[in-house]
Amino acid sequence: xxxxxxxxxxxxxxxxxxxxxxxxxxxxxxxxxxxxxxxxxxxxxxxxxxxxxxxxxxxxxxxxxxxxxxxxxxxxxxxxxxxxxxxxxxxxxxxxxxxxxxxxxxxxxxxxxxxxxxxxxxxxxxxxxxxxxxxxxxxxxxxxxxxxxxxxxxxxxxxxxxxxxxxxxxxxxxxxxxxxxxxxxxxxxxxxxxxxxxxxxxxxxxxxxxxxxxxxxxxxxxxxxxxxxxxxxxxxxxxxxxxxxxxxxxxxxxxxxxxxxxxxxxxxxxxxxxxxxxxxxxxxxxxxxxxxxxxxxxxxxxxxxxxxxxxxxxxxxxxxxxxxxxxxxxxxxxxxxxxxxxxxxxxxxxxxxxxxxxxxxxxxxxxxxxxxxxxxxxxxxxxxxxxxxxxxxxxxxxxxxxxxxxxxxxxxxxxxxxxxxxxxxxxxxxxxxxxxxxxxxxxxxxxxxxxxxxxxxxxxxxxxxxxxxxxxxxxxxxxxxxxxxxxxxxxxxxxxxxxxxxxxxxxxxxxxxxxxxxxxxxxxxxxxxxxxxxxxxxxxxxxxxxxxxxxxxxxxxxxxxxxxxxxxxxxxxxxxxxxxxxxxxxxxxxxxxxxxxxxxxxxxxxxxxxxxxxxxxxxxxxxxxxxxxxxxxxxxxxxxxxxxxxxxxxxxxxxxxxxxxxxxxxxxxxxxxxxxxxxxxxxxxxxxxxxxxxxxxxxxxxxxxxxxxxxxxxxxxxxxxxxxxxxxxxxxxxxxxxxxxxxxxxxxxxxxxxxxxxxxxxxxxxxxxxxxxxxxxxxxxxxxxxxxxxxxxxxxxxxxxx
DNA sequence: GAGTTTGAAACT
DNA sequence: CAGTTTCAAACTC
Numbered sequence: 001x002x003x004x005x006x007x008x009x010x011x012x013x014x015x016x017x018x019x020x021x022x023x024x025x026x027x028x029x030x031x032x033x034x035x036x037x038x039x040x041x042x043x044x045x046x047x048x049x050x051x052x053x054x055x056x057x058x059x060x061x062x063x064x065x066x067x068x069x070x071x072x073x074x075x076x077x078x079x080x081x082x083x084x085x086x087x088x089x090x091x092x093x094x095x096x097x098x099x100x101x102x103x104x105x106x107x108x109x110x111x112x113x114x115x116x117x118x119x120x121x122x123x124x125x126x127x128x129x130x131x132x133x134x135x136x137x138x139x140x141x142x143x144x145x146x147x148x149x150x151x152x153x154x155x156x157x158x159x160x161x162x163x164x165x166x167x168x169x170x171x172x173x174x175x176x177x178x179x180x181x182x183x184x185x186x187x188x189x190x191x192x193x194x195x196x197x198x199x200x201x202x203x204x205x206x207x208x209x210x211x212x213x214x215x216x217x218x219x220x221x222x223x224x225x226x227x228x229x230x231x232x233x234x235x236x237x238x239x240x241x242x243x244x245x246x247x248x249x250x251x252x253x254x255x256x257x258x259x260x261x262x263x264x265x266x267x268x269x270x271x272x273x274x275x276x277x278x279x280x281x282x283x284x285x286x287x288x289x290x291x292x293x294x295x296x297x298x299x300x301x302x303x304x305x306x307x308x309x310x311x312x313x314x315x316x317x318x319x320x321x322x323x324x325x326x327x328x329x330x331x332x333x334x335x336x337x338x339x340x341x342x343x344x345x346x347x348x349x350x351x352x353x354x355x356x357x358x359x360x361x362x363x364x365x366x367x368x369x370x371x372x373x374x375x376x377x378x379x380x381x382x383x384x385x386x387x388x389x390x391x392x393x394x395x396x397x398x399x400x401x402x403x404x405x406x407x408x409x410x411x412x413x414x415x416x417x418x419x420x421x422x423x424x425x426x427x428x429x430x431x432x433x434x435x436x437x438x439x440x441x442x443x444x445x446x447x448x449x450x451x452x453x454x455x456x457x458x459x460x461x462x463x464x465x466x467x468x469x470x471x472x473x474x475x476x477x478x479x480x481x482x483x484x485x486x487x488x489x490x491x492x493x494x495x496x497x498x499x500x501x502x503x504x505x506x507x508x509x510x511x512x513x514x515x516x517x518x519x520x521x522x523x524x525x526x527x528x529x530x531x532x533x534x535x536x537x538x539x540x541x542x543x544x545x546x547x548x549x550x551x552x553x554x555x556x557x558x559x560x561x562x563x564x565x566x567x568x569x570x571x572x573x574x575x576x577x578x579x580x581x582x583x584x585x586x587x588x589x590x591x592x593x594x595x596x597x598x599x600x601x602x603x604x605x606x607x608x609x610x611x612x613x614x615x616x617x618x619x620x621x622x623x624x625x626x627x628x629x630x631x632x633x634x635x636x637x638x639x640x641x642x643x644x645x646x647x648x649x650x651x652x653x654x655x656x657x658x659x660x661x662x663x664x665x666x667x668x669x670x671x672x673x674x675x676x677x678x679x680x681x682x683x684x685x686x687x688x689x690x691x692x693x694x695x696x697x698x699x700x701x702x703x704x705x706x707x708x709x710x711x712x713x714x715x716x717x718x719x720x721x722x723x724x725x726x727x728x729x730x731x732x733x734x735x736x737x738x739x740x741x742x743x744x745x746x747x748x749x750x751x752x753x754x755x756x757x758x759x760x761x762x763x764x765x766x767x768x769x770x771x772x773x774x775x776x777x778x779x780x781x782x783x784x785x786x787x788x789x790x791x792x793x794x795x796x797x798x799x800x801x802x
Numbered sequence: 803g804a805g806t807t808t809g810a811a812a813c814t
Numbered sequence: 815c816a817g818t819t820t821c822a823a824a825c826t827c
Contacts, residue, residue: 504821510811511821550812589809598824599808806826813819 499525507532508543510554515540518555553585559605560585587612587625595620 498514500521505511507521507530514521514532520540521532531539547554559582584602587610593599595609595618602609608623609615618624 500822502822505811509821511823513823516811547811554811586810591809593808593824597808599810601810604824804827806824808824809821810823811819811821814817 500527501525502527502530504528506530508540510547515544516555556585558585558601559583559607582607583610583612585612588615589613590615590618594618595624 498517498519500507500512500514502509502512502525505515507515507525507527510516512521512527512532514525514527520534521527521530531543533540544555582605584605584607588595588600588602590600590613593603595603595613595615598604600609600615600620602613602615603620603622606622609618609620609625610623611625613625615625
């Protein structure tokens with residue numbers, strides 16, 4: 001972290017990373033300032049087409065692009081278009097768009113205020129020529145990937161949210177919905193749908209009632225989900241054409257590439273496991289080529305064939321529901337995160353820069369949410385994915401989820417939508433390892449949240465012009481007192497919606513949960529003298545930096561979970577069988593609570609105490625530090641394995657089948673992978689006195705349900721002790737090298753418990769890869785159970801490094 | 803809702 | 815690194 005600094009932002013030091021194309025690009029973008037306000041809503045900084053195009057067209061960028069998106073497979077991109085009916089009708093845009101979007105995910109959304117937003121899920125944006133000449137009114141570029149040097153890859157990180165206002169025409173003129181004005185939004189699911197709607201149905205009908213609410217609720221069917229991760233090159237051209245065609249309209253085009261694919265643990269994948277398959281991992285992620293495999297595997301199912309997107313969508317939906325458990329899961333999580341955090345996330349741009357002294361860009365551990373944008377466009381989140389996080393590169397840890405904001409624009413379909421039958425596959429599986437992310441809610445809660453929150457988001461801009469759009473959706477609506485909100489969290493509702501009650505810390509210390517979580521304080525917070533707001537960005541960044549200087553891991557996830565996601569899904573190593581596999585990085589220091597109350601961070605996180613803990617009288621239900629695991633689940637799991645190991649012999653098999661499921665349920669639920677946010681997400685009400693049974697997270701349960709639905713066998717996992725799914729590289733250097741007590745998590749604990757390698761992120765088992773591998777191995781034994789295993793599943797998991 | 807308890811964070 | 819103080823969440827009533 002000691003790198004030559006040149007003041008970049010607010011005097012904050014910047015790292016070499018600045019030299020990277022990305023930052024150059026960003027620099028060029030700056031000063032980005034709010035361009036205009038519509039209906040009182042602030043329009044955020046924008047980039048001109050020219051700048052964007054030049055950026056993406058630049059050799060450097062291209063090189064990066066290659067890195068990031070080397071594999072451009074046409075996969076099932078669903079496109080969601082929302083546009084004002086007028087615009088659509090006038091420009092006859094719909095058909096064109098649909099054409100152009102065949103290969104790319106593109107969503108045109110009528111922005112709250114009146115902009116038509118096109119969300120192109122690809123980093124490279126080549127605006128139409130006309131647009132290029134246009135002054136950049138509003139563009140957000142969200143960068144999430146590593147720098148040029150960012151070898152390892154995953155840079156998927158680039159998430160560009162580009163907003164163009166191709167039409168200088170007064171945006172204000174466009175009647176916008178937000179204020180109760182009639183909404184004219186058209187949601188197009190596919191090109192076919194576009195045409196149908198724009199032409200056949202007539203825009204008006206479609207238009208009305210197509211608000212996000214509609215979209216979310218009714219429109220869900222119409223929505224297509226894309227995998228953001230990669231877009232074929234061809235898509236680019238198509239997208240360009242699309243943009244060119246749409247140039248007449250005021251457009252908000254945001255493309256985002258999911259950055260998050262941090263191969264590492266931290267990633268969303270981790271928890272999502274298979275999330276890799278979805279968009280999260282960019283093909284290029286790994287140099288080792290493993291990514292490519294995964295990619296190919298992952299996306300294969302998603303590939304759409306030409307015109308039948310609808311069909312593809314259906315397929316996807318099915319997959320999601322049934323087969324691609326992981327995918328759906330990841331998406332779910334991601335979406336959840338987005339929901340909750342989308343607006344609050346801070347992008348500590350300076351921090352990121354600073355921290356990245358290394359030419360090699362490491363994905364910040366914390367950047368789970370690479371995609372986020374805060375309302376404040378100036379913030380770029382650079383998610384770096386890399387194999388090793390050196391302490392120096394830690395920078396990103398913990399941080400800030402601004403990209404989530406962008407997501408909202410993208411209208412990620414939440415898990416619920418999955419349940420509804422229409423799911424967004426595209427969601428970057430970015431799960432933040434952090435508590436904030438951890439805030440992931442149970443699906444149920446998510447559902448609620450999503451339904452309401454998405455809408456709220458849209459509205460949020462209106463209300464919150466000055467600050468980050470602020471706030472988690474639910475937060476917007478929830479103006480209840482902090483305590484109540486807290487309670488909600490306890491109930492597993494949203495931790496994403498953190499709120500604090502700071503009085504003296506000004507929300508600039510780790511005492512503040514919001515600050516610690518890397519999010520801005522929002523209205524629901526009851527803090528006093530709060531500086532943790534976008535308006536004090538520099539202060540926040542500076543403070544953050546200072547804190548990190550003191551403790552590089554200060555913003556890192558406190559809980560390290562098993563690094564093997566998939567395994568987590570039910571094939572964990574023996575040591576990872578239980579939540580115990582996760583450990584608090586620094587351990588607790590409880591003396592009076594016996595680690596049985598939320599005072600105990602370990603308990604709060606739903607993890608067992610470890611040797612890192614200095615607690616006294618530890619009775620942590622998740623596992624005592626003395627090694628006396630209390631977790632009955634372990635035993636249960638063992639029993640299950642025993643049963644499963646028994647040779648299948650007719651009746652026994654049948655008899656045990658249910659039992660297996662039962663075991664599976666337990667396993668799944670208990671596994672870190674499904675716990676993903678368990679501790680945070682769906683903490684059983686701790687206050688109730690019950691130990692947080694992360695295992696019961698709704699996510700896990702639903703996932704299980706999906707598995708069952710697919711009849712996907714859950715492989716037993718006898719994993720090679722030495723097996724390291726993602727290879728050592730997956731472990732962030734920061735964790736690996738960290739000699740601090742906090743990183744005491746060990747692969748093997750003194751007490752014989754095997755603890756997965758340090759893995760940042762809650763439950764995000766980083767290595768979906770590893771998980772997959774494991775699963776495959778175990779599959780054979782379970783083959784009998786999975787006779788009906790979907791091809792997709794097989795494909796996805798059939799590839800393993802070994 | 804006020805007050806107490808608790809342990810992390812911050813400070814010395 | 816240990817001890818102390820500060821702080822805000824968790825908890826209790």
